[in-house]
Amino acid sequence: MLYKSTKNFLLTAFAFIVLIPCSIVVLGTFKTDAEIYSTPLALPKNWTLDNFRTLFDSGGLITPFKNSVIVAVFSVFITLILASMAAYAIARSITISGKVLFFLFTLGLAIPGQVNIIPIYVLFVKLNLNNSLTGLVLVNIALTLPISIFILSAFFKDLSREMFEAASIDGAGHWRIFRSIALPLCRPAMGATGIFLFVICWNDLLYPLMLISELSKKTLPLILIDYRGEYFSSFSMLFTAIFVASIPMVVMYLFFQKSFIAGITAGAVKG
Template sequence: MAASLTRRLVLGIYAAIIVVPLVVVVAGSFKTTQQLFRSPFGLPSSLAPTNYRTVLTDASMSTAFVNSVIVTGAAVALTLAIGSLASYGLARIPGWRGWVLYGFLVLGMAVPAQSNMIPQYVLFQNLGLLDSRVGLILIEIVAALPVAVFILTGFMRTLPRELFEAGLVDGAGPWRTYRSIALPVSLPSLAATAIFLFVIQWNDLLYPLLFIHDPTKTTLPLALLNFQGEFLTNYPLLFTGVIVASTPLVIAYVLLQRYFVAGMTAGSVKG
């Protein structure tokens, strides 16, 4: 009885620590700075979206939002496509060759982004890919490929060999085996990986910070960071920015929670 009371107490306190800041942020996005400072816990006196209007017009968050949708959408789709093809090949090339190629690709997970960003910056500059959404999409794909290949190949290797050999007997080449067997079977792992990629690519700050200086090409995390200099301690506006940037993730999380947990766990188990 005492144990269950302690349990409830601990969980209740932790739930409050998670929920209270989030509620204050949501309520705060409808307040003025003075209202927020005077009563941070109070309900907003009106639900007029004044801050939202400011954030989406003056602060060009709407441009950033559109850019984030384009860049993340393209990066997730292409990382998945390239990663899925690679994982199929790597799982099926027999013997040491498949493993060596796999090891070479996955070794990239041990390289922190800061360790190759400088030559990458120079390379992208020479290719005219700075301040370009295409360039940003490209670097996001490249940065995520090792972990995507790691997750997807791990799944492909769990598939029984007979599944593919059945296709070979029927005279189907690797492409048809991929399309009609491997791809449909791996849909759940692709969905989990897609969510994982969505979270890291939507939230990524480093590459936009490095490669994007043109305000019309900026993505949400960078726009948010630049906000800070502009509005300094106008917390209601910062909160509004946070909500605008997080809403797609939270909606997706509510709808697809299982895939979030699976995907983000697979991404962290990389060790």
């Protein structure tokens, strides 16, 4: 009884800790800067949509929003394709080569992305991939592929080998087994991994800051920095931009929450 009460109290306290900054941001989108400074947690005295009008009338958020969507969608889609094929091959391999390949991919998790900033920048300048959305997609794929393979290989290994062997006896090749059996069964894992990757790519600031300088190629995190000045920051506009930038992630989770929950709980109970 004491354990349950303590757990509920801690969860409630954590929920309030998370809700306080979220409430400040959401309420701040309907306030002026002066009202945010004076009463950050109070409800707006005069609800206004002027911040949204200013944000979209200026047109400064539409192009970065589109660039972020392009980079995130293509990065996640290509990474899931490559990671699922590699994870399936690793899970189905019964030789030492599969273990070696898995070790090499997981070794990429031990190398922080910040270590490769200078080599990546020099390489992309030589390949003329700086100031390019294609370059950002390639960077995201390279950085998220190890963690994707690490996650998906665990789900593929949980699938019954007898099922794959029965399909092989019926004449199905590796590609047919992968496409018709393995992928449908691992759809929850693919959904959970996809949401995880989308959040990483959508919120990435380091590599766009390093590789992108043209205004037409900037992504949302880069534009959010511009709302902070050296001597004065318009928190009403900053909160509004953050609110708009968070909408795709919230919508994506609402649509794929079943796959996400099924993916993170798959394998938790073994019969």
